[in-house]
Amino acid sequence: xxxxxxxxxxxxxxxxxxxxxxxxxxxxxxxxxxxxxxxxxxxxxxxxxxxxxxxxxxxxxxxxxxxxxxxxxxxxxxxxxxxxxxxxxxxxxxxxxxxxxxxxxxxxxxxxxxxxxxxxxxxxxxxxxxxxxxxxxxxxxxxxxxxxxxxxxxxxxxxxxxxxxxxxxxxxxxxxxxxxxxxxxxxxxxxxxxxxxxxxxxxxxxxxxxxxxxxxxxxxxxxxxxxxxxxxxxxxxxxxxxxxxxxxxxxxxxxxxxxxxxxxxxxxxxxxxxxxxxx
Numbered sequence: 001x002x003x004x005x006x007x008x009x010x011x012x013x014x015x016x017x018x019x020x021x022x023x024x025x026x027x028x029x030x031x032x033x034x035x036x037x038x039x040x041x042x043x044x045x046x047x048x049x050x051x052x053x054x055x056x057x058x059x060x061x062x063x064x065x066x067x068x069x070x071x072x073x074x075x076x077x078x079x080x081x082x083x084x085x086x087x088x089x090x091x092x093x094x095x096x097x098x099x100x101x102x103x104x105x106x107x108x109x110x111x112x113x114x115x116x117x118x119x120x121x122x123x124x125x126x127x128x129x130x131x132x133x134x135x136x137x138x139x140x141x142x143x144x145x146x147x148x149x150x151x152x153x154x155x156x157x158x159x160x161x162x163x164x165x166x167x168x169x170x171x172x173x174x175x176x177x178x179x180x181x182x183x184x185x186x187x188x189x190x191x192x193x194x195x196x197x198x199x200x201x202x203x204x205x206x207x208x209x210x211x212x213x214x215x216x217x218x219x220x221x222x223x224x225x226x227x228x229x230x231x232x233x234x235x236x237x238x239x240x241x242x243x244x245x246x247x248x249x250x251x252x253x254x255x256x257x258x259x260x261x262x263x264x265x266x267x268x269x270x271x272x273x274x275x276x277x278x279x
Contacts, residue, residue, distance in 0.1 A: 033077060
């Protein structure tokens with residue numbers, strides 16, 4: 001893996017952990033998700049005006065990806081309500097690389113080297129083991145929802161990677177994906193918000209959501225670009241080093257414990273990432 005791709009994915013990992021931390025501490029996660037999606041849609045819509053349309057055969061991938069993103073956001077919001085960021089995040093991200101590697105090998109015919117396969121296994125094992133630092137068993141519901149979130153992550157990574165490769169213009173694909181995400185996911189959560197009612201969101205919550213939307217947009221756009229430059233499985237595994245950043249952010253800003261067990265797991269993730277980047 002080239003230094004450019006390595007740097008791109010690591011930057012995306014930091015940004016991804018950051019917006020998940022913002023979502024975790026949000027008082028109204030559903031409202032924050034709405035604002036995030038609508039902010040990204042507005043920015044992407046302006047950019048899309050100045051770009052050619054993606055190739056026609058990439059549109060089914062665009063629509064499919066936008067639909068899968070609805071499920072991902074629903075389960076992510078639910079998962080973050082069931083446990084600490086340092087518990088949920090490792091599982092929801094840790095199971096994803098193995099799913100992506102298997103799916104990409106079948107759907108995209110990506111060929112991973114033995115070294116990359118070992119690296120993916122080490123990263124995934126390190127991320128999943130990170131949850132042991134909680135010092136107490138997690139509820140079964142939390143584990144199941146986190147695993148479901150990982151499944152959606154794997155699905156949209158493969159779908160968007162395939163679509164971007166066939167789009168004849170990755171920038172156009174990224175812009176239109178965020179537009180559709182705003183319509184699909186933003187619309188879904190907005191309808192739910194209007195149906196259920198609830199307290200009126202504060203200006204601070206709305207501003208945080210807007211910032212989170214820009215961060216999420218930058219993070220995933222970088223990942224999509226990286227999937228057009230490298231193997232889907234390797235990019236996915238390296239992206240999940242975001243768990244390292246999430247562990248530190250959780251300890252520094254959310255009052256979560258960063259134990260010795262979690263630190264050892266972080267070292268395993270770093271080792272696996274190095275193996276992948278050298279593969």
